Amino acid sequence: MFQAKTKNLKNFSTSAERFEGANLLCPGCAHSIIVREVLNATNDNLILAASTGCLEVCTAVYPHTSWDASWIHIGFENGSSAVAGAEAMYKALKNKGRLKQPDRTPKFVAFGGDGATYDIGFQWISGCFERGHDMMYVCLDNEVYANTGGQRSSSTPIGASATTTPAGRISYGEKQNKKDIMAIMAAHGAPYVAQVAPNKWKDMVAKIQKGFATEGPVFINAMSACTTEWKFAPEDTIAISDLATDSLVFPLYEIIDGTKLNITYRPKNVIPVRDYLGAQGRFKHLFTKQNEYLIDEWQARVDAKWEQLQRREEACL
Amino acid sequence: MAELFELHDIEVWDGNMAASHALRQAQVDVVAAYPITPSTPIVENYANFMANGYVDGEFVMAESEHGAMSCCIGASAAGGRVATATSSQGFALMLETLYSASGMRLPIVLNVVNRAIGAPLNVNGDHSDMYMGRDSGWIQIDCYNPQDAYDMNLVAFRVSEDHDIRLPAMVHQDGFMTSHTAQRVKTLADDVAYKFIGEFKPMNDMLDLDHPVTHGAQTEEDWHFEHKARQHHALMSAVLPKIQEAFDALKALTGRQYNIVESYNMDDADIAIVCMGTSVETAEEVSNELRAQGIKAGVVGIRIFRPFPLEQIADVLKGCKAIAALDRSSPNGTVGALFNELAGALFNTGTHAVLTNYIYGLGGRDLTKSSLHSIYRDLQANAEAGCPTTSLQQFTGLRGPKLSFF
Numbered sequence: 001m002f003q004a005k006t007k008n009l010k011n012f013s014t015s016a017e018r019f020e021g022a023n024l025l026c027p028g029c030a031h032s033i034i035v036r037e038v039l040n041a042t043n044d045n046l047i048l049a050a051s052t053g054c055l056e057v058c059t060a061v062y063p064h065t066s067w068d069a070s071w072i073h074i075g076f077e078n079g080s081s082a083v084a085g086a087e088a089m090y091k092a093l094k095n096k097g098r099l100k101q102p103d104r105t106p107k108f109v110a111f112g113g114d115g116a117t118y119d120i121g122f123q124w125i126s127g128c129f130e131r132g133h134d135m136m137y138v139c140l141d142n143e144v145y146a147n148t149g150g151q152r153s154s155s156t157p158i159g160a161s162a163t164t165t166p167a168g169r170i171s172y173g174e175k176q177n178k179k180d181i182m183a184i185m186a187a188h189g190a191p192y193v194a195q196v197a198p199n200k201w202k203d204m205v206a207k208i209q210k211g212f213a214t215e216g217p218v219f220i221n222a223m224s225a226c227t228t229e230w231k232f233a234p235e236d237t238i239a240i241s242d243l244a245t246d247s248l249v250f251p252l253y254e255i256i257d258g259t260k261l262n263i264t265y266r267p268k269n270v271i272p273v274r275d276y277l278g279a280q281g282r283f284k285h286l287f288t289k290q291n292e293y294l295i296d297e298w299q300a301r302v303d304a305k306w307e308q309l310q311r312r313e314e315a316c317l
Numbered sequence: 318m319a320e321l322f323e324l325h326d327i328e329v330w331d332g333n334m335a336a337s338h339a340l341r342q343a344q345v346d347v348v349a350a351y352p353i354t355p356s357t358p359i360v361e362n363y364a365n366f367m368a369n370g371y372v373d374g375e376f377v378m379a380e381s382e383h384g385a386m387s388c389c390i391g392a393s394a395a396g397g398r399v400a401t402a403t404s405s406q407g408f409a410l411m412l413e414t415l416y417s418a419s420g421m422r423l424p425i426v427l428n429v430v431n432r433a434i435g436a437p438l439n440v441n442g443d444h445s446d447m448y449m450g451r452d453s454g455w456i457q458i459d460c461y462n463p464q465d466a467y468d469m470n471l472v473a474f475r476v477s478e479d480h481d482i483r484l485p486a487m488v489h490q491d492g493f494m495t496s497h498t499a500q501r502v503k504t505l506a507d508d509v510a511y512k513f514i515g516e517f518k519p520m521n522d523m524l525d526l527d528h529p530v531t532h533g534a535q536t537e538e539d540w541h542f543e544h545k546a547r548q549h550h551a552l553m554s555a556v557l558p559k560i561q562e563a564f565d566a567l568k569a570l571t572g573r574q575y576n577i578v579e580s581y582n583m584d585d586a587d588i589a590i591v592c593m594g595t596s597v598e599t600a601e602e603v604s605n606e607l608r609a610q611g612i613k614a615g616v617v618g619i620r621i622f623r624p625f626p627l628e629q630i631a632d633v634l635k636g637c638k639a640i641a642a643l644d645r646s647s648p649n650g651t652v653g654a655l656f657n658e659l660a661g662a663l664f665n666t667g668t669h670a671v672l673t674n675y676i677y678g679l680g681g682r683d684l685t686k687s688s689l690h691s692i693y694r695d696l697q698a699n700a701e702a703g704c705p706t707t708s709l710q711q712f713t714g715l716r717g718p719k720l721s722f723f
């Protein structure tokens with residue numbers, strides 16, 4: 001039994017493992033917390049894929065594997081298609097009566113970083129969602145190409161210093177706004193699209209379970225605080241994640257059937273975006289005379305997005 | 318259960334239709350594909366079989382060739398029979414995943430309907446895509462006509478899925494010349510064809526839920542070399558004997574004889590043309606005309622391009638005095654790939670044969686009989702002189718001034 005009683009964090013954190021602690025991820029890496037929470041949200045068998053990125057290179061280095069569930073990696077852009085192909089094979093063998101364990105229905109899950117999801121693998125994901133494979137795609141969104149040393153992605157937020165958009169004497173770092181992947185995936189008409197964060201683990205598990213109960217393609221965007229590239233101490237992963245969700249930089253919500261939007265977490269005390277930015281080295285250069293205006297712009301953008309999400313929720317579209 | 322498709326003993330099929338029926342008879346579990354000229358009809362034919370209940374696997378209409386092969390890889394790792402088709406630009410887009418499929422030892426059958434690769438964009442047949450795949454770790458089987466396209470698909474499944482091999486296989490046919498030219502094709506009954514291929518026997522299948530497996534692990538300098546060496550070892554040691562076994566079984570079943578290296582008029586040949594695809598049959602006809610004039614001209618057809626049968630080729634060519642390697646892909650800065658293979662095969666064998674290289678047929682340009690006659694005339698002169706009487710590399714069938722190198 002993998003599925004823990006989600007009432008109690010202690011219980012949850014000591015539940016059985018299909019993702020082993022023996023892996024090469026940095027101490028404090030949120031990827032491992034998210035993956036564990038996804039895997040422990042179901043007792044069903046799992047067929048998993050990972051795109052090239054930190055999760056992949058740190059968990060399946062021959063002759064070792066951290067995965068006690070079938071797992072496949074092909075390349076950077078095609079984790080979605082790998083799982084879609086496996087799902088197609090499952091259907092074929094089911095129809096033909098050739099499944100080895102015909103009484104069990106495995107769940108199909110692909111993991112990819114934001115690089116694999118927002119950028120290079122987007123076409124493959126879009127194809128899988130349009131075709132309607134019965135699968136879950138989980139984006140481990142650390143807003144950077146962490147595995148290759150911190151290059152920007154289209155998820156990197158304005159003002160973050162990344163190695164290909166470094167802050168310098170005349171640059172404040174990344175110039176583009178983070179891509180709204182949630183809206184794009186919802187626009188595919190996917191039956192379930194949700195944004196989650198590992199610090200809000202009950203919310204996360206509920207959404208993953210909802211996703212598993214949904215037939216068709218499910219998209220989960222999981223905020224994954226990266227100690228190495230965001231530049232904070234490894235023991236602060238959950239504290240940083242709390243700042244992200246409580247400042248509404250990373251709002252938690254779901255979109256059902258491409259239209260119905262529910263906000264699933266409303267912080268009692270909304271904290272200023274400045275506090276979130278100030279806790280991370282990647283935004284350090286914003287706290288200068290020259291760049292401070294960007295912090296106000298950040299706050300305005302977060303406020304506007306929150307307002308928009310609330311209007312969308314009320315509209316019951 | 319799929320509907321029975323009534324076949325005649327002899328059908329009039331083009332190469333695409335022949336390949337499609339082989340896929341149908343193989344009862345492929347997952348086809349994931351993307352259309353591109355000239356292999357599109359394979360995908361369309363398969364979709365038609367699907368729409369009419371003649372196949373009962375899954376058909377994934379992917380968003381690109383890269384996506385198609387990625388789905389094929391996932392499906393194959395999950396544990397079942399998988400096939401697809403592509404050409405040219407689509408093949409090039411797939412290339413990254415072709416290395417994944419072979420490195421992960423997944424027995425996928427890919428029909429490559431050979432076509433030029435742009436720029437300039439061109440939809441016609443040459444061997445650029447086939448050559449692009451030659452280091453990718455796949456078995457590469459070459460067809461000369463629609464009958465071959467049917468038979469070689471059956472052979473490809475049988476060999477590729479063998480547990481001693483577990484390597485993907487490409488079945489090549491020439492774009493349009495084979496793929497769109499209808500000819501008589503002798504068929505096997507569905508059950509006979511299926512039995513020839515055999516049941517799919519899964520291995521390390523992700524869908525065996527009690528035995529989880531990790532596919533596509535990372536290996537660095539500590540293990541990568543050993544992994545690649547094993548892959549090469551499997552290609553080099555197991556494939557040709559299994560193909561021979563399949564050819565023997567096919568002969569027993571149908572009377573049709575295929576060989577690892579196809580040779581024609583070669584027993585006492587002084588001069589030989591070595592080529593691939595539809596050119597083989599044209600060259601055979603020209604060699605017959607020369608034989609009628611008392612000239613000992615022969616033809617060697619490459620049937621298995623990977624693994625390249627160096628020893629068998631050296632053996633059929635051992636008595637020749639002059640040999641021409643015909644390459645249908647732009648060599649872009651060196652001698653043609655087939656020339657290189659032959660040079661490698663013949664070197665150290667003690668032969669004194671003169672070896673020259675002809676580049677022909679790029680972008681679908683016809684290889685004419687008069688071109689072949691002229692090549693044989695060069696070979697005769699080389700044989701008599703005992704050394705090259707022409708440049709080492711010549712372009713044949715090219716407009717404008719003669720082009721030659723080395």
Ligand SMILES: Cc1ncc(C[n+]2csc(CCOP(=O)(O)OP(=O)(O)O)c2C)c(N)n1
Nearest residue numbers: 052053054076113114115116144145146147
């Ligand atoms: C086709 C291709 N291009 C580039 C790379 C190099 N590469 C590997 S992982 C990676 C970045 C991964 O970033 P992301 O998806 O965000 O995952 P993370 O490591 O941040 O978890 C890059 C650029 C590759 N492996 N394949």
Ligand code: SF4
Nearest residue numbers: 026029054226227228
């Ligand atoms: S670099 Fe970041 S994402 Fe990668 S393992 Fe370390 S903490 Fe995790």
Ligand SMILES: [Mg+2]
Nearest residue numbers: 113114144146
């Ligand atoms: Mg990332």
